[in-house]
Amino acid sequence: MAMLIGCKKEGEMMQPEDKNNDSFVVYEQTFLEKLWEIDPDWATTLGYHKNDSLLVMPSDYKKKLISFAKQNLDSLSRYPENELSESNRMDYYLMQNYLRASQWRLEQLKAYEWDPTTYNISGTFAYILNEPYAPLSKRLTSFYQKMEGVPEYFKEAQKQVKNPVPELTELAINQLNSGADIFSKDFADSLKKSGIAEAQQKQMTDRAQLAATAIKNFTTWLQSIKSDKGRSFRLGKSLYDEKFENEIQSSFTAQQVFNAAMERKKYLHKQMIKISRELWPKYMGAKALPADSLEMVAEVINEISTKHTTPEQFQSAIEKQIPQLSAFVQAKELLTLDASKPLVVRKEPAYMAGVAGASVSAPGPYEKTGKTYYNVGSLSGWDKDKAESYLREYNDYTLQILNIHEAIPGHYAQLVYSNKSPSMIKSIFGNGAMVEGWAVYTEEMMLDAGYGNNAPEMKLIWYKWNLRTVCNTILDYNVHAGNMTKEQAIKLLTKEAFQQQAEAEGKWTRVTVSSVQLTSYFTGYKEITELREAYKKKMADKYRLKDFNEKFLSYGSAPVKYIKEAMLAQEKQAEGK
Structure with a gap:
């Protein structure tokens, strides 16, 4: 695949920059495919449905993501930043930040120990149930398969939670209790409209009730350990600065x-x-x-x-x-x-x-x-x-x-x-x-x-x-x-x-x-208002507000500091021509 993307006409030499950029585009695709195996819930909400039926256990998620971060930080380091295109260089920084932040989150912040809302999986199940991205029967099948691991998921969650923040515990209890209805009620209502055989529906609703019970048992356990003596909700300056x-x-x-x-x-x-x-x-x-x-x-x-x-x-x-x-x-x-x-x-x-x-x-x-x-x-x-x-x-x-x-x-x-x-x-x-x-x-x-x-x-x-x-x-x-x-x-x-x-x-x-x-x-x-002023000054009488807005938004949801670098650099290049 890399050879096909990188190929040139006979007799035409490939520049190192072209080789690096072509290779980087292939690497991005592989990077995302691997990430969605580790975090299928996130993938589902982004519209990637290959792994909808997977529910990754909390301990597996932590172990696999840390390993993924280490391996890919090493892979990224092999690409010379100055030989990547402007767009690819921005992607490089975004991927690098995600990997570093993921490591920090799991190894330093450790919210999975003190924030029980980490285990609120209801949103992904609701997305599968309610969003018409595929026929209802297919989505219900994914939902059913994903549910199989719910009881084990919350057993693990119970082992992971230590010294939870009282305020976050209360929020988790409320959200999870509300979310349990997706399994105990909404799933059954959708099955009635699906055309799935009645015998199979019974099997599917039985599993849904087990999932709902597992959630209720977890919230009951949270209720039993809830006290005013848990970890403070305040991060502290050091963690706060790093998280920022x-x-x-x-x-x-x-x-x-x-x-x-x-x-x-x-x-x-x-x-x-x-x-x-x-x-x-x-x-x-x-x-x-x-x-x-x-x-x-x-x-x-x-x-x-x-x-x-x-x-x-x-x-x-x-x-x-x-x-x-x-x-x-x-x-x-x-x-x-x-x-x-x-x-x-x-x-x-x-x-x-x-x-x-x-x-x-x-x-x-x-x-x-x-x-x-x-x-x-x-x-x-x-x-x-x-x-x-x-x-x-x-x-x-x-x-x-x-x-x-x-x-x-x-x-x-x-x-x-x-x-x-x-x-x-x-x-x-x-x-x-x-x-x-x-x-x-x-x-x-x-x-x-x-x-x-x-x-x-x-x-x-x-x-x-x-x-x-x-x-x-x-x-x-x-x-x-x-x-x-x-x-x-x-x-x-x-x-x-x-x-x-x-x-x-x-x-x-x-x-x-x-x-x-x-x-x-x-x-x-x-940051945006300061960028607009800098861009306005740069463009002088060529400045148009609509042009600024649309150019700014064309970079996706990248950090403003990278968009600023790209927008102002582009204009410098244009002036030099």
Whole structure:
């Protein structure tokens, strides 16, 4: 295969660069094939279905991935970086980072010992059951075969878990109990529609009940060992800095990003005070201005926030805005949108609940025809005060910004572009800071283009939203690399970031069950806006915003530092011609 790819016409000499690049492309394919044998669950969600029926045991996964990382770091080192094409060099760095990060994660972080959510396998089974990538009977067969190992999987999980974090244990119990319904109920419902013989269906549902029982037994065991004396949810500065470097892949350190966030908070407060002072008479009439400027901002935001939808209409309010955002993006020529890739707004699946209130699930790079979902958290069952607090946070203005971020031209648009990237590596090893940073960047871009008719209320609420991004970083760093208490966190979020109590409480929960991810928003936003300014300066009068956006997205979900290097280098080459 390598010889065929590398062959040239008779009499034509192959340059070393060509040989290295051709060989590297073949190596990438082999690399991925081997990886999907080790991690079939990840492969399934990316649309690679060759190994759907495999369930790898926790101990095997750890052993095989560490071995894979060591072997392939050695293989990668044999390719001279300076002789690879720009695209292949970027892939090289992404693969190298994944391998190093995997080793670090398994040998240093060891979350499999203290984070029981590691063993939440429900999502992959739900994907096989619900995504119509193959005939139902074929998917049900894969589901059935994969289920065989579930009881043994959770026996192993029980041996692996040591000193679990109480907050993560609680989350795991809730997610797994909800996910058990996929086996005990959803699987049986799908079988009835499948045309599979009744006798075989009985055999399949019996195995599903064994799987559901294994999950319930594991959660019962977790419940029995749950205490307040488990490992702290705080990573500690050393692990935090290392995790930031591995996952964010920024040109900045965690400390530098934190420092920048503190400066950005000051800037945003200054702008918010200015707008709030202008809006004060409109909303507060003749009421005297408070002596505390931040209190003034909070009062104005509080009045603006009374305009919001109802719990029953929350999802439909989101659905109505998607076509409007799409029309604006096209009218302003900000980005080309692919009409053949529709966005489906749906209630957030139960197995995903407990971390974020809204998210986008895109088809993997192998699944070109799959649906993209906008998952919306349900307010069903919430008491009146909690629901009101939540809806004030996601008022009529904020809801529009949320939809820009999650859908158009944010996550949904970026992920569609990412899946079109000619490099599978760039799509698969997507960088969270690039993905989240793009979504934050588009909020400001839309407002700068006139979205919201330049209303000061929209600008003020966006500053508040951007402040949330900034405070995500401040909160995450202070909690995991420091000792910020819940009381201090709630004060930061409610008094300095003007968030509703329910939102602040939810964010505290989130920072106790995740780490580093909350910094990805501001880090990516900072890097993208700085890149755009550098690119704009480079292009001078040839600069077009749409060109920048589409060129930036053409690199898949690679880290911004690599995209920056490629985009600015390309222009240097163009000038020299």
